[in-house]
Amino acid sequence: MALSDEGATKVRMPTEINRQWLLAKRPEGKVEETNFRWAESAIPTPGDGQALVRNLWISLHPTALLAMAASESQGGIPIGGVVGGDLASQVIESRLPGFGRGDLVVGFAGWEDYSVIDGQGFLPARKFPSDIPPNLAVGTLGVTGMAAYFGVLEVARPHPGETFVVSAAAGGVGSVAAQIAKIQGLRVIGIAGGKEKCDWLANVVGLDGVIDYRSEDVGQRLDELCPDGIDIFFDNVGDAVLDEALVRLRRNGRVVVCGGTSRYGKDPGPPGPKNYLALSMASGRMEGLLAKDYLPRFPEAIAAMRGWIRSGQLKSKEDVVVGLEHAPSAFARMFARANVGKQLVKIADPPLPLRPES
Numbered sequence: 001m002a003l004s005d006e007g008a009t010k011v012r013m014p015t016e017i018n019r020q021w022l023l024a025k026r027p028e029g030k031v032e033e034t035n036f037r038w039a040e041s042a043i044p045t046p047g048d049g050q051a052l053v054r055n056l057w058i059s060l061h062p063t064a065l066l067a068m069a070a071s072e073s074q075g076g077i078p079i080g081g082v083v084g085g086d087l088a089s090q091v092i093e094s095r096l097p098g099f100g101r102g103d104l105v106v107g108f109a110g111w112e113d114y115s116v117i118d119g120q121g122f123l124p125a126r127k128f129p130s131d132i133p134p135n136l137a138v139g140t141l142g143v144t145g146m147a148a149y150f151g152v153l154e155v156a157r158p159h160p161g162e163t164f165v166v167s168a169a170a171g172g173v174g175s176v177a178a179q180i181a182k183i184q185g186l187r188v189i190g191i192a193g194g195k196e197k198c199d200w201l202a203n204v205v206g207l208d209g210v211i212d213y214r215s216e217d218v219g220q221r222l223d224e225l226c227p228d229g230i231d232i233f234f235d236n237v238g239d240a241v242l243d244e245a246l247v248r249l250r251r252n253g254r255v256v257v258c259g260g261t262s263r264y265g266k267d268p269g270p271p272g273p274k275n276y277l278a279l280s281m282a283s284g285r286m287e288g289l290l291a292k293d294y295l296p297r298f299p300e301a302i303a304a305m306r307g308w309i310r311s312g313q314l315k316s317k318e319d320v321v322v323g324l325e326h327a328p329s330a331f332a333r334m335f336a337r338a339n340v341g342k343q344l345v346k347i348a349d350p351p352l353p354l355r356p357e358s
């Protein structure tokens, strides 16, 4: 299976087989075609406490690289095991209490047509009402949006008029964080790589300023766009840009450590930020977040974000690759920095009518 960006235009609906992606070899630094192996097996049967689901959409997270690279003793995916992740699926047959045939669920499943789930995983399986499309449920209203929502509102705790800078601003989390910050009345500057992303951020999202780190000097542009410094830096990348932001932090400034895509898969990792002492001079705060810690409050965030999507204040940008067979190439796109918006893979449409919320 070639790691091409070309998605098939039509989703094949397999009948008797379960197409799967297995982990063939642990990635060393970067993801390649040879890390994965295509397999076909029988559709599994759920036991007590399990449900058989038809997988519909995969939400790809850069952190999945860590689970592929880690040894089994460190909690990594076994070699030869099905690559797993964050998926939207439909329940086909259930022996799992609380889940019924037709339910739309988001949670841990495999890069495969059908999975047997037990409702557990990094996050427990969550049911979504039938009026939320599965791509939205697993994308902007999934972990991606939750990291953005709670990172901005709970970790950064913004005040209207403050200056907010976000890295990987055209990515899944970054684009949502930037828009939530705008909704809160902040002045938002996005940093992204390439003209297409920067044009989208400036002209469609309407950010107050954009910096193309590939063609511009980030420090110089931050000085121009944030002459009084930065109140909040929302970091998804964790490289030299973090250092540039740290030295421009205003008094009581905050750095939200959401992710560090530039560091994933690097062993040993590069040295940490050299300008961290700026936190002392600014009485600043650098704080991480793990979206799953806010699980009990996901419904609140989903309700707020649905409202913003309906009113047009929040654009849910998706970068969709169609076809399970293209999942590895879709994953590699994020590390090639090609995705604009949330990187998703469409596997199939729901085979059954979606069951209204129960």
Ligand SMILES: NC(=O)c1ccc[n+]([C@@H]2O[C@H](COP(=O)([O-])OP(=O)(O)OC[C@H]3O[C@@H](n4cnc5c(N)ncnc54)[C@H](OP(=O)(O)O)[C@@H]3O)[C@@H](O)[C@H]2O)c1
Residues within 6 Å of the ligand: 060, 061, 062, 063, 143, 144, 147, 167, 168, 169, 170, 171, 172, 173, 174, 191, 192, 193, 194, 197, 236, 237, 239, 257, 258, 259, 260, 261, 262, 263, 289, 290, 291, 292, 334, 335, 336, 337, 338, 339, 340, 341, 342, 343
């Ligand atoms: N804390 C949490 O609970 C939580 C939850 C979800 C995600 N995250 C983290 O949030 C971050 C964003 O996740 P996402 O799913 O929205 O992914 P994303 O930002 O859409 O991911 C890919 C983007 O990262 C940038 N990038 C990739 N490799 C890079 C490198 N080597 N150096 C610099 N930039 C690179 C590229 O954008 P540009 O070239 O435009 O910068 C690329 O398009 C990730 O670090 C992820 O692990 C955290």
